[in-house]
Amino acid sequence: xxxxxxxxxxxxxxxxxxxxxxxxxxxxxxxxxxxxxxxxxxxxxxxxxxxxxxxxxxxxxxxxxxxxxxxxxxxxxxxxxxxxxxxxxxxxxxxxxxxxxxxxxxxxxxxxxxxxxxxxxxxxxxxxxxxxxxxxxxxxxxxxxxxxxxxxxxxxxxxxxxxxxxxxxxxxxxxxxxxxxxxxxxxxxxxxxxxxxxxxxxxxxxxxxxxxxxxxxx
Amino acid sequence: xxxxxxxxxxxxxxxxxxxxxxxxxxxxxxxxxxxxxxxxxxxxxxxxxxxxxxxxxxxxxxxxxxxxxxxxxxxxxxxxxxxxxxxxxxxxxxxxxxxxxxxxxxxxxxxxxxxxxxxxxxxxxxxxxxxxxxxxxxxxxxxxxxxxxxxxxxxxxxxxxxxxxxxxxxxxxxxxxxxxxxxxxxxxxxxxxxxxxxxxxxxxxxxxxxxxxxxxxx
Numbered sequence: 001x002x003x004x005x006x007x008x009x010x011x012x013x014x015x016x017x018x019x020x021x022x023x024x025x026x027x028x029x030x031x032x033x034x035x036x037x038x039x040x041x042x043x044x045x046x047x048x049x050x051x052x053x054x055x056x057x058x059x060x061x062x063x064x065x066x067x068x069x070x071x072x073x074x075x076x077x078x079x080x081x082x083x084x085x086x087x088x089x090x091x092x093x094x095x096x097x098x099x100x101x102x103x104x105x106x107x108x109x110x111x112x113x114x115x116x117x118x119x120x121x122x123x124x125x126x127x128x129x130x131x132x133x134x135x136x137x138x139x140x141x142x143x144x145x146x147x148x149x150x151x152x153x154x155x156x157x158x159x160x161x162x163x164x165x166x167x168x169x170x171x172x173x174x175x176x177x178x179x180x181x182x183x184x185x186x187x188x189x190x191x192x193x194x195x196x197x198x199x200x201x202x203x204x205x206x207x208x209x210x211x212x213x214x215x216x217x218x
Numbered sequence: 219x220x221x222x223x224x225x226x227x228x229x230x231x232x233x234x235x236x237x238x239x240x241x242x243x244x245x246x247x248x249x250x251x252x253x254x255x256x257x258x259x260x261x262x263x264x265x266x267x268x269x270x271x272x273x274x275x276x277x278x279x280x281x282x283x284x285x286x287x288x289x290x291x292x293x294x295x296x297x298x299x300x301x302x303x304x305x306x307x308x309x310x311x312x313x314x315x316x317x318x319x320x321x322x323x324x325x326x327x328x329x330x331x332x333x334x335x336x337x338x339x340x341x342x343x344x345x346x347x348x349x350x351x352x353x354x355x356x357x358x359x360x361x362x363x364x365x366x367x368x369x370x371x372x373x374x375x376x377x378x379x380x381x382x383x384x385x386x387x388x389x390x391x392x393x394x395x396x397x398x399x400x401x402x403x404x405x406x407x408x409x410x411x412x413x414x415x416x417x418x419x420x421x422x423x424x425x426x427x428x429x430x431x432x433x434x435x436x
Contacts, residue, residue, distance in 0.1 A: 113413070114327050151435045184420050192417040199410040202402050203434060212436035217369045218425050
C-alpha cells in the first residue's frame with residue numbers, strides 16, 4: 001500500500017522504516033528535504049537509505065492511499081493545509097501527533113486540550129479526511145514494536161469512522177504488535193489520550209527511559 | 219491517629235470507613251451534617267454507624283493530625299478556607315480530589331489544567347499545609363483496596379515535602395494495598411495525574427466498570 005507521511009522527524013522516519021519493512025511504499029515529507037534535525041538524517045538521505053521517497057507535504061498527500069500525521073502537533077493543521085483538498089478526499093489520516101508546546105521549556109504544556117484536541121482540530125479543518133487518533137501515547141520505537149515493553153500493554157484508538165478504525169487496527173496496529181487495543185469511541189476522545197501526555201512526559205523524566213507504557217488492568 | 223476529612227461524599231465515607239477499620243479516629247465534614255447525597259447517607263448518619271465523627275470543615279481541620287481533601291475539586295479551596303489557619307499549620311493534606319467540571323454535562327472537563335492543577339492551587343492557597351497529591355487516579359473503592367483489580371497496578375504520588383510523601387506512603391498507601399508507587403516529584407506533577415482523568419472517565423464509559431486502573435510497564 002502507498003503511505004504518505006506528513007513530517008520527517010524521528011517519529012516519521014521510525015514509522016516509515018517499519019512500513020517499508022512491512023512491504024508498503026512510503027513517502028515522508030518536509031518543507032526542506034535536505035535539512036537534518038533532531039539527530040535524524042535529512043528526509044532525502046533517509047529516503048535513499050530506506051528504499052523510500054521524500055517530498056513536500058502536498059506530494060505526500062497525493063502519494064498516499066493512507067496518510068500519517070507525524071508533524072509537530074502545534075503545526076499539523078498548517079502543514080496539512082498545504083495539500084490539495086482533492087488529495088485528501090476520503091483518505092484515512094492516522095494521527096499519532098501530540099500538541100506539545102515547548103515554548104515554556106520542559107516539561108511541555110499542551111497547545112490545545114480539555115475542551116478540544118489536535119485530533120478534533122484536524123477532523124474539523126479537513127472534513128474530507130477520516131481522522132483516526134492512535135499510537136500517540138507511546139514513544140516512536142514502541143509505536144511500531146509493542147514488544148519492546150516486556151509485559152503486554154494497551155494502545156488506544158479514537159475516530160468517527162468505524163471502518164477507518166478497523167482498517168488502521170488490521171493494517172497497522174496488529175502489524176506493530178499491539179494486542180490490547182481499546183476503542184474509546186469518536187474523535188472527541190482524542191482529548192483523553194492527548195491529555196495523558198503530561199503524565200507520559202513526567203514518567204519519562206522519572207523512569208529515565210522512553211520504553212514504558214501503561215496497561216489498563218480490569 | 220486522628221484524621222480530619224474535608225468532605226462527606228462517597229469518597230470521603232469510603233476512605234473514612236477504611237481508616238476507622240485501620241484503627242484511626244476519623245471526622246468527616248460538611249456544610250450540612252444531615253443532608254444525604256450521591257446515594258450516600260448523611261454525614262451524621264454515617265458517623266453514627268461507623269464509630270466516627272462528623273463536623274464542619276473547620277472542626278475537621280482542628281480535629282485531624284493529618285487531613286484528607288475529599289471535596290469536589292472545583293470547591294476545595296473555598297471549603298478549606300473556612301478552617302482556622304492555625305489548625306492547618308504544618309499538617310499534611312492528602313489531596314485525592316480532581317477538578318472535574320460537570321457544568322457542560324458528561325464527560326466532564328477540568329476546571330484547571332495544563333499550566334496549573336488543583337494540587338498546586340491548594341498548596342499555593344494554603345502554604346501552611348504540606349499537600350500530597352495521590353490516589354486521584356482511581357475510584358474510591360480501589361483507592362482503599364488496591365487488590366480489587368486482579369493484576370498489580372500503579373499509584374502516583376506528588377508533593378513538595380519528601381517527609382510528608384514518605385509518611386503518606388507508609389501510613390496510608392501501603393495499608394491500602396498499594397505496592398507500585400511512583401513518586402513523580404513536586405506538587406506541579408499534580409497536573410499530570412489530574413490530566414489523566416479525561417482518559418479515566420472515557421475508560422469508565424468504555425469498560426462499563428470503575429474497577430480498573432493502569433499499570434506502568436517498564
